[in-house]
Amino acid sequence: MKLLKRPLEAWGMFLIFALIVVIGTASFFIKWMPPLASNRISIDQMMNVLFIITGIFFVLVQGLTGYFIWKYSDQNKERSTYIPGSYALEVTWTLGTAIILAVLGIWGVKVWKKTVIQAPPPNALQVEVVAQQFSWSFLYPGPDGVFGKLNPKYISFLNPLGIDPKDSAGKQDVWTKDDLYLPVGKPVVLRIRSLDVVHSFFVPAFRVKQDAVPGMTISTWFIPEKKGKYEIACSQFCGRGHYTMRGTCFVVSNVRFQKELAHLRKEDEGE
Amino acid sequence: MTVDKQVERHHKIPGFWQHYIFSTNHKVIGIQYLITAFASALIAAGMAMLIRLEIAWPEHSWPILGTLFPGAFPGGVMRPEVYAALFTMHGTLMVFFFLSAALVGGFGNFLIPLQIGADDMAFPFLNMLSYWVYLTGLLVMLSSFFFSPGGPASAGWTSYPPLSALKTAIAGSDWGQSFWIVGMAFFIISFTMGGLNFVTTVLSMRTRGMHMMRLPLTTWALFTTAAVGILAFPALTAAVVMLFLDRHFGTSFFLPSGLYVAGKLLPNKGGSPLLWQHLFWFLGHPEVYIVMLPAMGFTSDILSTFCRKPIFGYPAMVGSILAIGSLSFIVWGHHMFVSGMNPYLGLFFDITTLIIAVPSAIKTFNWMATLWEAKIQLRTPMLFALAFVSLFVTGGLSGIFLAMAPADIQLHDTYFVISHFHFIMAGASLFGIFAATNFWFPKMFGRMMNETLGKFHFWITFITYYCTFFPMMFLGLHGEMRRLYDPVQYYTMFKSLQPINVFISINAFALGAAQLVFVFNFFWSMLRGEKASANPWNANGLEWTLSSPLPYENWEGNSPEVQRWPYDYSYPGAAKDYLPQVVPEQAAAGNY
16 A cells, blocks of 8 residues: 555656666667777767766666656655755756866867867878768879869760879879778878769768868868778768668778779779 | 626627628637637648558558559559658648647637637737638648649758759659648748738736736747747748749749759759758748747646646746747747858757757646645546647757757758657647647537546556657667658668567557547537536636637637736635635635
8 A cells, every 4th residue: 555655657767767678778788889990099088088077967867757756646645845046056057067168078079079070190191082872982193193174064974083184293193983992001081072962971980071072172171990891871862862871981001002093093994 | 787788798699691791709619719720630630640660661562552542552562752742731731720720720829818818819800800811821732632633742841942942853853842831821921911910919908907918828938939930931931932943933942053954954044952951940930930929828827727736836937938939039049050051150049949949848847846745636637737748848859969060960850859759849749739629629519528538548648749750769869760661672771770660550450549538528528528617627827717519709709817827726725625716815815
């Protein structure tokens, strides 16, 4: 009969809140993110710290709410206590939250500067990434290290990127479709652009995502650190075939990378 | 005397058309808004069911759908264009035509005059116009399913150009996108009319004694929401006009030079697709709070009523509503961390977004503290309000990941985002609407909503809501993107996650089905529900001093005099555990 001091609803809510806390928290111990394959470890560290901080709040707030619902549903109690507020409590939790968020904010600024704003090392490999409905093209400069101009007016079946035939710098540029080759351990700058609509270059394993916006060339850089094959996704809805716009990134040894480029140049001359 | 008055009143009630259809009465308009909004929610929820069907069993053939919609499901398989149209219209209808319309148009209209002691809105005719313009906008949106070559708009509810500007980019950008623009324009006009009305009414028509710091938090929230809407929507108005010009009159606001689409080089020059994104999110983020704030207000009032306790920290609650309202204008860039805008801007929006978390946290702690030392009554509205707090916390904490620009690199445009906003913006507001509907139903129709059905609806909805949207966080952490017609045909990295998608879809179907219980309960209770007394919850607000159902004219000119704030529950020394706002100080110990 003691149980019935509280209505069934109180037990129901208590149970659901308990399940939210237990299952919600436990499920974040599974490693959902794909293993990191680039130098952007600071993003992973940030995620881990955020899991811990938000996790503590999650358990505390959901847990206490569930417990309060159960505890204060006691119908034997005569009346609620009249408590319109508490200056001390309110100031404490306002300041507490503000301090935690300020620390997070400063840290976020630091990591953002390091991953996005900081200039790439000067020896970085430059690759031009051109998105269009629904494929990726990757353009590598010739041995001169300089890209030829791209101009959409030269786009044709054989020249889908519109490499300017009059620009001598472009003569030895080579391009691949949907396959991106990168040498392991070498910084790479992706110069991302789009021919038609907004796309987004996303490789989950690299923690790299950057929109491709027509009319703009947007650079992002990172260092691929593990050899292997990684899927490139388009993460911005770009039309009917959005779900088909997948590329593949091959992170290979430098020797193999040079071989691939040489092979591509040969193919180019063969034409 | 009383008889005379009743006769007089009877004469003022207009005929059927003027009373129920072209009404200028705020209560009727509120109910019109609410029911229309529920209808669009049902349509949009149906779309969500089809979306989930496709994601869990991509490109599977469903013969019945092939028979019902041979154009959209040839051979029973959904076409990719249809999938895009569905998620676009699902978002548009839910965010604007359901959540905003129900919360602001529905409850805003119904509650504001009642809670401030006014007989009606400041501009009743404008109010009527606002509803009919809204309905026109909704009909324009829906008609694109039938009358638009190429089908409805398909560029997502955010409608990023060039995809939304060029009809060769996607089928829905043929006429569908123009329907969308016109529908949105109607919606914005309607919202502006409503907003002006709300702000004016709250500022100038409060009854004697109802100073601002005696307003229920519901009215505070609706007032702030209206003000935010008036200030934020013009940005979208400008944007849709420019988009319309780009689409039909050859301008290049959003179209840069060198666009090469469907085998053709376009002549446009000088535009910027990012301009749209800035304008859209300048509205789009305040819009999130336009639907959050009213639900926060309802929750505060409902928690207080069923805790039989004052809301904890009323001044801080008002302050955080105002803080959220103002800060909502300087956080829009957190939708654009990876958009290609100047990365230094990312720093600014990273900080502002974390700042807006402070007032949100204050509200959460105050709600929890309201439960503390209470004698809680777990009626249906209270259950929804408590679930609101839970959803708000889950959504808010996941929002911190997205506010942190570096973490957002990984999570942007993934299911993590879908999960986040379905908890905080969509889910919490939805639960706020359910709480409010159950709570104020007796005032609307003079009858109680059925408690058994209400609780059944609550348990199924609360459980399946978590089961549907929580697992999406894991998909997002793994990298699965939103808006994929078929997540596994091309991407091998998402194959192992597909069982999660099946689990989500099954729960989504249960969640969808449970809403039919609510619809049934709504209409059944309206006609057959138990008759309600004037104040069935023993609440303090002015609306509860009037009869149920409400008289045609609220106070018939005899507006009440307010003596206290609306949160004197379990006031020490009072005879009853509630003190309506009209009870004077000296009478508190006696009658009440």
